[in-house]
Amino acid sequence: MTAASYDLSAQPAAVQPNNLLAPARWLTARHLDKALWFTGIVVVIFGVVLTAIGADISFSLWENFVSSGPAWFTLAMGATAVTSFLPVLVAQGQTRGRFVAAAALALAALAALLSIFVLVGYGAESLLNERLGWSMALVGEHTFDSRSQIFLVFSEYFVRYLLFGLVGILAGYGFYRAGGWWGTLLLLLTAALPLGLGNILLVQEFEIIRQGFASMTFVWVGLTTATVAGLGLTLAFELVLFFVCYALLRTVPIRTKLN
Amino acid sequence: MMTSTAPAAISPLTPLPAPYAVQTEDLRVNFGATKALDRVSARIVPGAITGLLGRNGSGKSTLLAAIAAYRRPSSGRVLVAGREPYEEPAVVAGICLLREAGDFADCSVRQVLQLAASVRPTWSSTVADRLLERFKVPMRKKTTNLSRGQRSALAAVIGIASRSPLTMFDETYLGMDAPTRYAFYEELLADYSEQPRTIIISSHLIEEVERLFEYVLVLDQGRLLLQESADDLRERGARVVGQSAAVESFVAPYTVVSRQSLGRTMAATIYGALATDARADASAAGLDIESVSIQDLFVHLTADSSHYVPAGEPVDSQHAKELR
Numbered sequence: 001m002t003a004a005s006y007d008l009s010a011q012p013a014a015v016q017p018n019n020l021l022a023p024a025r026w027l028t029a030r031h032l033d034k035a036l037w038f039t040g041i042v043v044v045i046f047g048v049v050l051t052a053i054g055a056d057i058s059f060s061l062w063e064n065f066v067s068s069g070p071a072w073f074t075l076a077m078g079a080t081a082v083t084s085f086l087p088v089l090v091a092q093g094q095t096r097g098r099f100v101a102a103a104a105l106a107l108a109a110l111a112a113l114l115s116i117f118v119l120v121g122y123g124a125e126s127l128l129n130e131r132l133g134w135s136m137a138l139v140g141e142h143t144f145d146s147r148s149q150i151f152l153v154f155s156e157y158f159v160r161y162l163l164f165g166l167v168g169i170l171a172g173y174g175f176y177r178a179g180g181w182w183g184t185l186l187l188l189l190t191a192a193l194p195l196g197l198g199n200i201l202l203v204q205e206f207e208i209i210r211q212g213f214a215s216m217t218f219v220w221v222g223l224t225t226a227t228v229a230g231l232g233l234t235l236a237f238e239l240v241l242f243f244v245c246y247a248l249l250r251t252v253p254i255r256t257k258l259n
Numbered sequence: 260m261m262t263s264t265a266p267a268a269i270s271p272l273t274p275l276p277a278p279y280a281v282q283t284e285d286l287r288v289n290f291g292a293t294k295a296l297d298r299v300s301a302r303i304v305p306g307a308i309t310g311l312l313g314r315n316g317s318g319k320s321t322l323l324a325a326i327a328a329y330r331r332p333s334s335g336r337v338l339v340a341g342r343e344p345y346e347e348p349a350v351v352a353g354i355c356l357l358r359e360a361g362d363f364a365d366c367s368v369r370q371v372l373q374l375a376a377s378v379r380p381t382w383s384s385t386v387a388d389r390l391l392e393r394f395k396v397p398m399r400k401k402t403t404n405l406s407r408g409q410r411s412a413l414a415a416v417i418g419i420a421s422r423s424p425l426t427m428f429d430e431t432y433l434g435m436d437a438p439t440r441y442a443f444y445e446e447l448l449a450d451y452s453e454q455p456r457t458i459i460i461s462s463h464l465i466e467e468v469e470r471l472f473e474y475v476l477v478l479d480q481g482r483l484l485l486q487e488s489a490d491d492l493r494e495r496g497a498r499v500v501g502q503s504a505a506v507e508s509f510v511a512p513y514t515v516v517s518r519q520s521l522g523r524t525m526a527a528t529i530y531g532a533l534a535t536d537a538r539a540d541a542s543a544a545g546l547d548i549e550s551v552s553i554q555d556l557f558v559h560l561t562a563d564s565s566h567y568v569p570a571g572e573p574v575d576s577q578h579a580k581e582l583r
Contacts, residue, residue, distance in 0.1 A: 015276050015353035015380050015424060022377040030366070084364040088371070090329065091362035092378050093352045093423070250346055253330035256320060256358060 027106035070114035078168020107165030285335035313478035327356035355423035363402035387420035407434030501546035
């Protein structure tokens with residue numbers, strides 16, 4: 001048997017890769033392990049602080065001190081997905097492109113779960129306001145005006161957390177490709193810039209949109225055009241961000257890790 | 260037991276994919292100014308076990324990384340199953356590269372196996388369960404808390420149970436103790452006999468693994484030194500044993516790789532094929548001719564690669580001749 005006796009360019013039937021949901025589910029499970037700890041700790045701290053000062057404040061603790069936590073947590077999970085799990089998935093026969101898609105799906109699932117967590121927190125805060133006569137009001141800029149606008153509250157936080165998750169992938173790319181020092185410096189480009197842009201799109205509601213279409217409403221969900229534009233533009237921006245991650249990560253070599 | 264990995268297991272009746280052939284054409288991989296691989300044109304026969312040998316820094320791991328699409332070639336190309344594997348889902352799904360350090364992240368053994376079972380189309384849970392028990396890999400431990408030997412055993416389990424059409428072990432089993440290594444070789448051969456596939460084994464423990472090799476590929480300083488069948492390679496040398504004086508006289512025209520003496524008896528390893536009449540002469544002189552180990556030849560070839568390549572002739576053209 002010699003090499004020359006084989007047609008080395010023959011293309012045998014390919015191995016069909018499994019459904020993309022399989023690696024996405026695996027990554028989601030890894031994030032959930034940590035998310036359970038994170039939300040548990042948040043609830044305990046929130047409970048303690050609320051008990052101590054809840055009656056004395058006029059603004060929403062949940063809005064101002066808790067709801068941003070899941071955003072940074074999602075960003076950290078996005079970065080960890082690249083630095084820890086990219087080599088693991090590639091070693092199990094996944095392309096980098098499939099990894100980015102699976103990671104984005106997993107972060108979307110995480111963003112959805114954390115948005116529900118935030119929603120439940122707002123609900124609890126409303127209940128406390130009603131029952132105990134507290135007056136913890138919303139003070140920040142949002143696409144919603146009241147905690148009872150469940151769809152809007154969920155949508156805003158979902159879109160926000162997904163943005164942070166995708167930015168996390170980008171930041172993780174910087175760390176994986178360039179190492180700790182340069183990866184940190186690159187955060188200006190890989191994190192600060194896209195987060196700034198995404199936040200402007202989500203809640204600042206461009207004046208031009210507000211003025212041009214303020215009178216129009218989407219009657220079926222009670223949304224203003226500006227709100228829809230804010231959410232839609234942020235989602236579109238996230239799609240662009242996804243393709244940027246996809247294009248960058250497809251080129252990254254999987255390094256040898258020496259333990 | 261690893262019952263949770265069952266869903267993606269293939270049925271024993273499902274035909275497994277054909278073994279992958281591998282071909283590289285003028286493959287170069289550079290790390291800055293360093294040429295890790297330099298114009299490597301290699302051919303890996305499908306459905307056979309190939310030994311990838313080379314000294315430290317010879318480019319073995321880089322070659323395997325390029326074949327597994329872990330990195331893109333600087334120039335030239337890699338073909339796996341006739342297609343370039345880089346970012347090609349249908350090709351890389353059939354490639355399994357196990358590296359020495361393992362690519363397990365901070366996961367438990369169970370989680371790593373769950374991933375393999377869910378994304379490897381050819382995964383066999385039955386094989387994995389049996390090997391986990393045999394190698395005594397603790398399922399609940401985090402891979403970062405495993406000993407080096409346990410990590411190697413986990414890699415061995417994944418490599419064998421993945422049943423990938425192209426499976427590559429890059430010094431994976433260095434951390435194992437000797438009994439576990441021999442158990443690994445035994446399991447690998449048994450599963451390979453049951454389900455033939457293309458296997459590449461990169462190792463420094465040549466004496467231990469050379470009996471597995473059907474083909475051998477040797478890299479030296481990033482260049483392909485030789486590729487041929489293990490039997491042909493073994494015939495490139497011989498070990499002459501007998502009375503010292505007779506041995507010295509017989510080996511005088513040959514390149515002597517090593518000499519070992521015990522009293523008046525000498526064993527000399529020579530490099531160069533022995534013709535039939537030379538064997539008859541040796542027999543007449545009361546000398547025994549034994550086959551030589553691949554390790555001895557490897558040491559000789561890589562100590563000074565000019566022994567192999569005729570002066571003035573590029574390495575690759577010599578290989579092309581041999582493959583014809």
